[in-house]
Amino acid sequence: MxxxxxxxxxxxxxxxxxxxxxxxxxxxxxxxxxxxxxxxxxxxxxxxxxxxxxxxxxxxxxxxxxxxxxxxxxxxxxxxxxxxxxxxxxxxxxxxxxxxxxxxxxxxxxxxxxxxxxxxPRKMQIEGVEPLVGHGVHYFVPNPEQFRNHDIAIAGGGDSAVDMAVMLNEVANQTTIIHRREQFRAMEQSVKALNASDIDQATPRRVVQVMPTVSQKLEITLAHVKNPDDIQTIVVDDLIINYGFxxxxxxxxxxxxxxxxxxxxxxxxxxxxxxxxxxxxxxxxxxxxxxxxxxxxxxxxxxxxxxxxxxxxxxxxxxxxxxxxxxx
Ligand SMILES: Cc1cc2nc3c(=O)[nH]c(=O)nc-3n(C[C@H](O)[C@H](O)[C@H](O)COP(=O)(O)OP(=O)(O)OC[C@H]3O[C@@H](n4cnc5c(N)ncnc54)[C@H](O)[C@@H]3O)c2cc1C
CATH class of the missing domain: 3.50.50.60 (FAD/NAD(P)-binding domain)
Structure with a gap:
């Protein structure tokens, strides 16, 4: 010792x-x-x-x-x-x-x-997500390079989620940010950078299901917050959960x-x-x-x-x- x-x-x-x-x-x-x-x-x-x-x-x-x-x-x-x-x-x-x-x-x-x-990190409380941590689902981003040319989704709407989306969009192929409100709760400069980018904004939506696909991707089902029958599905390589700590x-x-x-x-x-x-x-x-x-x-x-x-x-x-x- x-x-x-x-x-x-x-x-x-x-x-x-x-x-x-x-x-x-x-x-x-x-x-x-x-x-x-x-x-x-x-x-x-x-x-x-x-x-x-x-x-x-x-x-x-x-x-x-x-x-x-x-x-x-x-x-x-x-x-x-x-x-x-x-x-x-x-x-x-x-x-x-x-x-x-x-x-x-x-x-x-x-x-x-x-x-x-x-x-x-505050966990995504959806059944089936925790076993996928390390297999496409992440709470931490130690090295942005791991997402180079990937299709990624970031769940969260605060400063850290918005900044992460903008930063990872530099290396990712396609980035989607998912937030349950219309407005992001981030600093004005960060929201400006987000709006000026080609990042897809899935709002006001919440994640209802995350499923692994046969091609080792993730299929994420998103429901509209006000109209749960309005469903959108995206397929990504990685889901980064950024709900704060x-x-x-x-x-x-x-x-x-x-x-x-x-x-x-x-x-x-x-x-x-x-x-x-x-x-x-x-x-x-x-x-x-x-x-x-x-x-x-x-x-x-x-x-x-x-x-x-x-x-x-x-x-x-x-x-x-x-x-x-x-x-x-
Ligand atoms: C939104 C916000 C804004 C703030 N703005 C200011 C400001 O402008 N000016 C200012 O002076 N202060 C500000 N503060 C307060 C300031 O951040 C805290 O006073 C400061 O962080 C305290 O530092 P600390 O090192 O004592 O504790 P913390 O910053 O809380 O760090 C404690 C660390 O200990 C680790 N830890 C806990 N338990 C264990 C364990 N069992 N084993 C191993 N590690 C453990 C935690 O993971 C954490 O990293 C702000 C706080 C908030 C929330």
């Missing part, structure tokens, strides 16, 4: 900055994230929105903030585990034993940055190592320490008097927690110094 100085659980913006700072302080750290990509709420819920209250950036798109954090983290050899959900944490003999869906990890201290819970905090609440909490989060002191020695909580997951769930506040909490964690497992180590005094 790998042993780390610090395990950071949750790869949202706050966990990412904590991972960078753990590297800056020369610790052996791992960042564990349940989703395929880092960035937490920013990546999952508002990658195209502009953020105005992050220090040093007068205006930055969510997606670009995550990219900057990724570059900042890459300065140090921090291990990053995505697709990895922490299902249990136990404190045993001064070590934290972390169970994930991939492996067991041991750490001297943990920094929990799980926000309001693990994100997972849901977060669930049951997993974190089920861990055996549970610090004192209130409804808003796990209670921490000014060092972001809980009542369990070596167990720190930052970002939206913690609570103290006057707490606000903001990225800038989480960014301040991250170095406080890392420095306190180092004092916990290595009390004789000095620091922190100023990064401007380092040659990186």
């Amino acid at each position: 790998q042993e780390y100085d610090i395990a950071i659980i949750g790869g949202g913006p706050v966990g990412m900055f904590a991972a960078f700072y753990a590297g800056l302080r020369d610790t052996k750290a791992v960042l564990i994230e349940s989703m395929a990509t880092l960035g937490g709420q920013v990546s999952a819920l508002y990658p195209e929105k502009h953020i105005f209250d992050v220090a040093g950036f007068p205006n930055i798109k969510g997606r670009d903030l995550v990219e900057q954090l990724t570059q900042q983290m890459a300065k140090f050899p921090i291990e990053v585990l995505t697709h990895t959900t922490v299902s249990d944490v136990v404190k045993q003999d001064e070590r934290f034993i972390i169970t994930t869906n991939q492996s067991m990890i041991v750490a001297k201290s943990i920094i929990v940055a799980t926000g309001k819970g693990a994100f997972e 849901i977060s669930e905090n049951k997993t974190v609440l089920g861990w055996q190592a549970q610090p004192e909490s209130v409804m808003q989060g796990m209670i921490v002191n000014q060092e972001m320490a809980t009542n369990i020695p070596g167990y720190f909580v930052i970002g939206d997951a913690n609570y103290y008097d006057g707490k606000n769930d903001l990225i800038a506040i989480g960014f301040g909490e991250a170095p406080a927690a890392i420095n306190a964690a180092i004092r916990f497992f290595d009390p004789h180590r000095g620091g922190p110094g100023h990064s401007s005094a380092m040659s990186l």
